[in-house]
Amino acid sequence: MDREELLVKIYMPFIYIGIAIIIYLLLSKIVDKILKFNKKSKQKTLQIKREETIINLIKNILKYIIAIITFLAVLGIYGVKTTSIIASLGIAGAILGLAFQDTIKNLLSGIAIIFDNHYMQGDVVTINGFRGEVIELGLQTTKIRAYNGEVMIINNSLVTSVINHSMYNTNLYLELPIAKNISLATIEKILKNINQKMVKLKEVKRDIDLLGIESINANHYIYKIMIECSAESQFSINRKFMQYLKEEYDKNKIKVPAEYFEIKNSK
Secondary structure, three states: OOHHHHHHHHHHHHHHHHHHHHHHHHHHHHHHHHHHHHHHHOOOHHHHHHHHHHHHHHHHHHHHHHHHHHHHHHHHHOOOOHHHHHHOHHHHHHHHHHHOHHHHHHHHHHHHHHHOOOOOOOOEEEEOOEEEEEEEEOOOEEEEEOOOOOEEEEEHHHOOOOEEOOOOOEEEEEEEEEEOOOOHHHHHHHHHHHHHHHOOOOOEOOOOEEEEEEEEOOOEEEEEEEEEEOHHHHHHHHHHHHHHHHHHHHHOOOOOOOOOOEEEEEO
């Protein structure tokens, strides 16, 4: 083996790998630009999230295809007959299918999850008792981040049942303890004032429902309301409502009973 041939076998694999990385980055940028264009043209959040999920799937597939082609090209440098390898892929595929059956299951499950709209990136879901936001949906795994920052990584093939909280709006029920000396007319006037502010928030879908008195106790009564909002915003909407409620209470010099506000969620 002469020096020139030796140098080719040493350096060419690195050159091929470098070219493969550049091609992947260029194709990824093209895909991202397509997504950015669609974001401007689409109005529905659901469509945007679906596009983001499918784009990530496409980028993952591109990564694997480029990696396989690069691997075969590197083998060719060392004199391996890649044509015979490709011709024998049928037999190799059967062997690999047995060896990597879990990987294939995850791959097929990931594709099924995306195209059956089980969930998408950005959705709030509950899987195996773990609730959080889907931060990544890959070919092999799904990553879910809880509100406390914990991240669960689960194989796609293990996702057998899903509660998707983002597929429809959430009804946020609030039970407000009101002192008995506050009239019903006063509290409903306050809630209507708050409603004028709440409906301006994009996460709130319509006017607050004033459901009325839920129960009466010795020193206070419970007034129940319902706010229809997007699932991922229910906690921030609750905090915003409490802020407006305190402002109204301070303005009207109303004291809050010792009881805590209780939050209940329902579909």
